[in-house]
Amino acid sequence: MRIVIIGSGSIGMLVTFYLTKKGHRISLLTNRQEQARVLNEKGIHLIIHDNERESVKVSADTFKDLQANGSIDLLILAVKSHQVKDVLAKLNQLHINIRAILFLQNGMAHTELLSTLEIPEVAVAVVEHGAIRENDFTVLHTGIGRLKWSYVCEGQGRIKDLLSKSTQLHFDISYDMQWINVLEQKLIVNACVNPLTGLLDIKNGELVKNDYCLSMMKMIFKEVMMILNFKQENDMWNHVKDVCLKTAENYSSMLLDLKYNRKTEIDSIIGYLVRRAKEQNQEVTILPFLLQGILAKETKVEGNVD
Ligand SMILES: NC(=O)C1=CN([C@@H]2O[C@H](COP(=O)(O)OP(=O)(O)OC[C@H]3O[C@@H](n4cnc5c(N)ncnc54)[C@H](OP(=O)(O)O)[C@@H]3O)[C@@H](O)[C@H]2O)C=CC1
Ligand SMILES: CC(C)(CO)C(=O)C(=O)O
Known part of the structure; x- marks a missing residue:
């Protein structure tokens, strides 16, 4: 073969x-x-x-x-x-x-x-x-x-x-x-972990160890659950936290892409969810904020403020 x-x-x-x-x-x-x-x-x-x-x-x-x-x-x-x-x-x-x-x-x-x-x-x-x-x-x-x-x-x-x-x-x-389940469950994890670690420049474990990070991640999680109409919310939230703990010492792929000036996968993760919310006439605020935030970092213009 x-x-x-x-x-x-x-x-x-x-x-x-x-x-x-x-x-x-x-x-x-x-x-x-x-x-x-x-x-x-x-x-x-x-x-x-x-x-x-x-x-x-x-x-x-x-x-x-x-x-x-x-x-x-x-x-x-x-x-x-x-x-x-x-x-x-x-x-x-x-x-x-x-x-x-x-x-x-x-x-x-x-x-x-x-x-x-x-x-x-x-x-x-x-x-x-x-x-x-x-x-x-x-x-x-x-x-x-x-x-x-x-x-x-x-x-x-x-x-x-x-x-x-x-x-x-x-x-x-x-x-x-169910192939869609496989991809959506990973999408939930990546939506919760990747942009936030990229914006805050932190390891995955910090998301669960720091209460401020945890509550920000929960806000993201809530919007994602609504868009995907996901039923087992508690199980999924525990899974997201578990991934953060198991990969506590890792830097997410999005953070590494930003660090090495590579294009990130933000459009395939958060962009996809924002488009789905729009198709379903759902109002979302946190995910577009994350999308813009990562795109801003990707296209950062260096220089003095004054
Ligand atoms: N790394 C990880 O820990 C994890 C990654 N993933 C997923 O796996 C996928 C791959 O990620 P990863 O391996 O980290 O990405 P990398 O950026 O390390 O690798 C991508 C590779 O594809 C090559 N490439 C790009 N365009 C072309 C092309 N047109 N033809 C041939 N080769 C091309 C790149 O070449 P070049 O060497 O020139 O850049 C590079 O070698 C992603 O979707 C990622 O989210 C999932 C879980 C964990
Ligand atoms: C599971 C996780 C969040 C591990 O870092 C990952 O898939 C990624 O970084 O893209």
Whole structure:
């Protein structure tokens, strides 16, 4: 089975590492020639529990090296949510025949593209792990979590086959029948944690340790619950707080994107919720505030006030 992973950042390297270790042959497609060269020379190094280091050999190519009219049995997309559209458009232009696709993004931007896909097998997953790209060939596995996934359409079961053969190795995998539930539950967590940690420049744990932060997070949570019409409010609130505790020492991906001057996934998380509130004629004030706040930080103009 030809498995291709596009996106060789934190999650792309993490998933490639574990699948390779489990014996799967993966082609990792990078954005930059230099990264492909380094990966082919050094392999992927994974650092876990502060200093345990392991490495695997990998086969890396650039996205631009993809041959037109080729085929991919299973494509795993590990780019940021706002990069998905561009990647799919390029694959389409090259007439690549994709038999199955697995999305690993946070947020909901990619769900708006699902109805346009002409791929027989489609699944979505959320990654509850923490991973940080230290350099072009090293990834830190900072939080051990789960990969939760679900089919949008099952096709020939290639994804099920791969994931059922890939359990353990620090990568617990669980299946849910309802793909929308999988994504919405992660959306709730990301909406509560990411923008607030990004704006306040704090670790995830501070959100539950500091009473002011906790009450701000509760205000966000309330608006999100209303928009999604989510029923099990208490369970979900406990889950959000639990994620903050389990990832207490982590910086959220949004805070890191801001720190390294990268575009954040705010539109796919909060932008999506604001658009949904508008469609449902619901008045929301906190989420638009967060959206503007993060966009302001993303486009910050430096200089003296006077
Ligand atoms: N990191 C984490 O701990 C977690 C991440 N996630 C989610 O996983 C997804 C991926 O995140 P993450 O790995 O952190 O992101 P990164 O920014 O680390 O990685 C994205 C990768 O995609 C590459 N890329 C961008 N555009 C293209 C393109 N057109 N063609 C080929 N490659 C491209 C980037 O290249 P370049 O190297 O040039 O930038 C980069 O290597 C996100 O949706 C994120 O929210 C979910 C849970 C935890
Ligand atoms: C779960 C959480 C909040 C962990 O930091 C995350 O998904 C992220 O940072 O994007």
